[in-house]
Amino acid sequence: MTEASLPFPSLGKWQRATVVQIRRETASAKTFRMELDETSDYLAGQHFVLRLTAPDGYTASRSYSVASAPDGSKEIELTVERLPEGEVSSFMHDEVVVGDELEVRGPIGGWFVWRGTTPALLLGGGSGVVPLMAMLRLAHRLGRPDLAHLIVSTRSPEDLYYAAELARLQGTVLYTRRAPEGWPRPAGRLSSADLPASIGGETTIFVCGSAGFSDAATEILLHAGVASERIRVERFGPTL
Amino acid sequence: MKPTRGFRGRSNRDPRLPPGQYDVGRDWPVLTAEATPTVPTGSWTFSVGGLVEQPTVWTWEEIQALPGSTYSGDIHCVTTWSKLGVSFRGVSVDTLLAAARPSASASHVLATTHTGYTTNLPLEDVTGGQAWVVWDYGGEPLAREHGGPARLLVPHLYFWKSAKWVSGLQVMDHDEPGFWEQNGYHDHGDPWLEQRYQGD
Numbered sequence: 001m002t003e004a005s006l007p008f009p010s011l012g013k014w015q016r017a018t019v020v021q022i023r024r025e026t027a028s029a030k031t032f033r034m035e036l037d038e039t040s041d042y043l044a045g046q047h048f049v050l051r052l053t054a055p056d057g058y059t060a061s062r063s064y065s066v067a068s069a070p071d072g073s074k075e076i077e078l079t080v081e082r083l084p085e086g087e088v089s090s091f092m093h094d095e096v097v098v099g100d101e102l103e104v105r106g107p108i109g110g111w112f113v114w115r116g117t118t119p120a121l122l123l124g125g126g127s128g129v130v131p132l133m134a135m136l137r138l139a140h141r142l143g144r145p146d147l148a149h150l151i152v153s154t155r156s157p158e159d160l161y162y163a164a165e166l167a168r169l170q171g172t173v174l175y176t177r178r179a180p181e182g183w184p185r186p187a188g189r190l191s192s193a194d195l196p197a198s199i200g201g202e203t204t205i206f207v208c209g210s211a212g213f214s215d216a217a218t219e220i221l222l223h224a225g226v227a228s229e230r231i232r233v234e235r236f237g238p239t240l
Numbered sequence: 241m242k243p244t245r246g247f248r249g250r251s252n253r254d255p256r257l258p259p260g261q262y263d264v265g266r267d268w269p270v271l272t273a274e275a276t277p278t279v280p281t282g283s284w285t286f287s288v289g290g291l292v293e294q295p296t297v298w299t300w301e302e303i304q305a306l307p308g309s310t311y312s313g314d315i316h317c318v319t320t321w322s323k324l325g326v327s328f329r330g331v332s333v334d335t336l337l338a339a340a341r342p343s344a345s346a347s348h349v350l351a352t353t354h355t356g357y358t359t360n361l362p363l364e365d366v367t368g369g370q371a372w373v374v375w376d377y378g379g380e381p382l383a384r385e386h387g388g389p390a391r392l393l394v395p396h397l398y399f400w401k402s403a404k405w406v407s408g409l410q411v412m413d414h415d416e417p418g419f420w421e422q423n424g425y426h427d428h429g430d431p432w433l434e435q436r437y438q439g440d
Binding site: 051052053054056058060061087091095101103109218222228 | 247259269276320
């Protein structure tokens, strides 16, 4: 971590977020499109904190990466994975309908961001694809699909987020447990053979996923000769 | 704030949880911005420098030989998880500062790490039995992904202040934002005051 961090955009106050659309991604993931009251000025890769308030004043907050590319509107999309015992994610999945008003604060994060001006290799594991999808969508929105190459690792076709759009945007999908019929690559974990033949010196690599996926991906990159300062990692999930 | 339609929240809330935090249970999520480094104990050092009368460097063997100290309690991450009833063992920062003797004008420290990460802390938050350099978690060597071989532990502040792979403390007479603080996180980070981000 020798590179200077990016300037941090000012963090907004809590603001109302009205749910305008809900899409199911997988059996355990939904995307919530929300219109914010004030602004949604953010960079691809950043996250927002979502807050729920009970009648007695108790609150529960969780951070969610933005899945949509910044487009100048007041709308953002958050993809929420339902976690076992997840206080916020269960509520989002079981209770929230279009028209509901939630609260968000953000954007947050000045490190794991991509502005769409330099080449980026995006390696996502499972739900770690979410902030990377914002980057891939941004590349296409800017008319520079050549700048972003997304590789997503997922267990099976049923676990893949944004499946139709990934096919259209030419994201590379690796299945670790079970691939669809006729898929050219057999099921298996990410390996060096899955990386592009050469990774240019200007390329920033964004890795997002569980601790296990992130560590495995960074090990593969380091072995492939990628300098560690070009790798940016966002980990989540349990390690025990 | 207006209640969220339909949200009641958990009923039996643990009083050990600061506002906005949830109990992560047995899990221990990892939040870092970089590749997990391998720091061999053979080349590991810990230094206290800056505004001190006696700049001091300890090797792995030397720091292990200092009087030990244990923390048993809770830890709180800014990303809203808390881990309750944990136990770490290492050496009190008081012991390290006593050897280096901060000068009278000292007011803050910048914790540095073997990866280049930094975080800033007021001197008063790392003295008085509130901060440790630890290498043992629950009786086992601290795992690499959690900062092993040794990390800073300042459990009364959000956990990004407990720098992993810690390499030293730079004693200063002013505050200087570290890595996450430059990226928008709070300079102090008290979980009971929800000092998560700059401006909180």
